[in-house]
Each structure stands twice: as structure tokens, then as C-alpha cells.
Amino acid sequence: MSQLVGARLIGVGAAVPAAVVTNADLEKLVDTSDEWITTRTGIKERRVVSEDETASGLAIDAAREAIAHAGIDSGIIDLIIVATSTPDNLYPSTACMVQAAVGAARAAAFDLEAACTGVIYALAVGQQFIGSGTFKTVLIVGVDIHSRFLNWEDRNTCILFGDGAGAFVMQATDGDNEILATYLRADGSGGHLLLIPNTGAAYPHAGTTPPKAMHRFLHMNGRAIYEFAVNAVPEAVKAACARAGIRVDDLDFLVPHQANQRIIKAVAERLGMRPEQIVSNLDQYGNTSAASIPLALRDALRRRQIVPPATCALVGFGGGLTWGSAIVRWTAGT
Numbered sequence: 001m002s003q004l005v006g007a008r009l010i011g012v013g014a015a016v017p018a019a020v021v022t023n024a025d026l027e028k029l030v031d032t033s034d035e036w037i038t039t040r041t042g043i044k045e046r047r048v049v050s051e052d053e054t055a056s057g058l059a060i061d062a063a064r065e066a067i068a069h070a071g072i073d074s075g076i077i078d079l080i081i082v083a084t085s086t087p088d089n090l091y092p093s094t095a096c097m098v099q100a101a102v103g104a105a106r107a108a109a110f111d112l113e114a115a116c117t118g119v120i121y122a123l124a125v126g127q128q129f130i131g132s133g134t135f136k137t138v139l140i141v142g143v144d145i146h147s148r149f150l151n152w153e154d155r156n157t158c159i160l161f162g163d164g165a166g167a168f169v170m171q172a173t174d175g176d177n178e179i180l181a182t183y184l185r186a187d188g189s190g191g192h193l194l195l196i197p198n199t200g201a202a203y204p205h206a207g208t209t210p211p212k213a214m215h216r217f218l219h220m221n222g223r224a225i226y227e228f229a230v231n232a233v234p235e236a237v238k239a240a241c242a243r244a245g246i247r248v249d250d251l252d253f254l255v256p257h258q259a260n261q262r263i264i265k266a267v268a269e270r271l272g273m274r275p276e277q278i279v280s281n282l283d284q285y286g287n288t289s290a291a292s293i294p295l296a297l298r299d300a301l302r303r304r305q306i307v308p309p310a311t312c313a314l315v316g317f318g319g320g321l322t323w324g325s326a327i328v329r330w331t332a333g334t
């Protein structure tokens with residue numbers, strides 16, 4: 001049997017809208033307070049798209065930054081995978097829009113939907129294409145603009161989310177494999193706990209506005225998602241470490257999906273990791289869904305919390321339900 005080709009991450013990028021919505025701004029919209037949001041979630045502010053900004057626009061900006069960071073010519077990209085739950089349209093895919101904009105003339109392109117776990121799924125798929133020898137250079141983007149699907153009168157959900165995009169460039173390597181392992185899971189029986197209904201073809205009246213009761217808002221059972229997350233995230237990290245043949249103690253950093261600081265803290269404690277090993281920028285951006293992991297990693301490199309080489313567990317969870325982890329050795333520069 002032929003040897004699998006190793007893969008490494010060689011670039012990271014991110015993009016967020018300019019407009020900042022603070023907790024004080026939300027106090028004017030719903031019955032909430034900066035104190036409640038800060039203590040229950042850790043979020044201080046988030047970015048929200050303007051009317052003329054799109055998921056594809058943020059995805060393109062993040063992709064360009066990751067390509068520049070990787071120092072590659074976009075013409076060598078073989079595959080683009082965009083993880084998103086909030087694409088501009090059903091088709092063309094956001095990945096095809098990115099492909100045209102960055103000039104990846106020979107790349108295949110498709111979207112993948114696994115909610116907030118999307119980037120982990122995309123990393124695993126990209127690794128498979130590289131490992132099999134099919135492709136050498138893969139661009140992965142996670143982007144979401146949940147602000148377009150939030151009920152700004154629902155204090156349970158509108159305080160949590162922000163818009164953004166993050167991207168990785170992954171490349172085949174003759175040296176050591178640096179995507180040490182991935183672990184993906186799903187449990188569709190929990191799909192009703194976190195959903196944006198009436199947005200797909202099951203809604204029978206295409207082109208019409210749904211009646212109020214059927215509005216296309218994000219719905220969430222916060223308590224149930226919280227319970228799910230604090231169990232699923234440690235499980236995914238431990239399972240991925242086992243596949244990588246390392247111990248959790250061997251990890252330098254945890255780069256978790258940025259949903260709630262209390263979830264992140266509980267997970268870190270269950271894994272026995274120290275606060276300085278945990279990457280978080282939730283206070284500035286809220287939950288940016290598929291974007292949050294590359295956005296958090298990029299910022300941790302910029303502020304030199306992560307100094308390469310470092311072994312990192314990237315871990316996500318979200319709608320579907322989905323969850324998963326990737327153990328990566330980060331060696332690219334900052």
C-alpha cells in the first residue's frame with residue numbers, strides 16, 4: 001500500500017466587518033445588561049455586517065490574508081472548501097465565488113455545512129485529499145454572518161453571535177505530517193436544539209416572506225447546547241489525541257470554538273489544561289460560528305500567545321449536532 005502524503009498548515013487569515021456592536025448597544029434593543037452578558041458568556045462586543053456586506057466578501061478577504069500569509073501564488077491552489085451555514089445563495093457556492101475572486105484558476109471548489117464545526121470538517125476533508133495524493137494545496141475557509149438570521153428582539157440568542165471569516169492554507173509536505181489526527185462526530189437526533197428553520201427547500205413558498213410564526217430566525221435551547229458542549233468537546237479532544245498517539249498533556253494549546261467563556265473554562269478544567277494554554281478572543285467577536293477557530297488562532301499568533309512550533313487541539317461543536325477536533329502541529333511563522 002502506498003504511503004499517505006503528509007499535510008501541514010502553512011497560512012492563516014481572518015476578516016471581520018468594521019461595525020462593532022457592544023453590550024451597551026444591545027441594552028438598547030433587549031432587556032439585558034453588560035454585566036449579565038459578560039458574566040454569563042464572556043462576550044463584550046461583536047462585529048456585524050452592514051447591508052451591503054456579504055459572507056462571500058468576508059470569505060474572500062480572509063482567504064486573501066491566508067494566501068498572503070502562506071506566501072503562495074493562488075494559481076497553485078487545487079481545492080477550495082468553504083464551511084458556512086449562511087451562504088450568499090443556495091448556489092453558486094460561496095467556494096466558487098472565492099475561487100473566482102482570488103484567481104485560483106485551476107481549483108475545484110465546494111461548500112460544506114457543519115455549523116460551528118464546519119472548519120474542523122473542512123480540515124479533515126482537505127487532509128484526505130492531500131493524504132491520498134489527489135491534491136497538493138487546499139484553501140479552507142469558515143465564514144458565517146448569523147446576524148442576518150438573529151431575532152434582535154430575543155435576548156436569549158441575539159447577544160451571542162458575531163459575523164466573521166477565517167481561513168487556512170493546507171499543503172502536502174515531504175517532511176513530517178503536521179495534521180496529526182482528526183476526529184468527527186454527528187448526532188442528528190439533536191438537530192432541533194439549534195436550528196434556523198424555513199431557510200431551505202422544505203419551506204414551500206419560495207419567493208414569499210414566511211409568516212411571523214415561521215420566521216427564519218436562529219432558535220436555540222441554550223441549556224441543552226451548553227450541556228452537550230461541555231461533554232462533547234473534551235471527548236473530541238481526547239479521541240483526537242488518542243488517534244494522534246499523544247496525551248492531552250502533550251498539547252501546548254487548545255483552540256476551541258468560541259461560543260461561551262464558561263464552556264471554554266469548563267472544558268479546559270475537564271482536560272486539565274492551564275488558562276494560559278487556552279486561546280480565546282470571544283470578548284471581541286462573540287460566536288462567529290464556522291469562522292471562530294481560525295480567527296482565534298490568527299489572533300493568538302499575532303499577540304504571540306502561540307509561538308511556533310506548537311501542538312494545538314482545534315475543537316468545534318455546533319448545530320447538527322456536530323462536533324470534532326483536529327490535532328495540528330503549527331510550525332508556520334506569525
Ligand code: ACO
Nearest residue numbers: 032033036115116155156159222223225226259260318319
Ligand atoms: N440578558 C439577561 N437575561 C437573560 C438573557 C440576556 N441576554 N438571556 C437569558 N436571560 C435570562 C433568562 O430569561 C433566564 O431568566 P429566568 O430565570 O427568569 O427564566 C435567566 O437569564 C437564565 O437563563 P439561562 O438560559 O438559564 O442562562 P444560562 O446561564 O444557561 O446562559 C446561555 C444562557 C448564555 C445561552 C448559555 O446557556 C449558553 O451559552 N449555551 C450554549 C449556547 C451556544 O454555545 N450556542 C452556540 C452553539 S454553536 C453553533 O453551532 C451556532
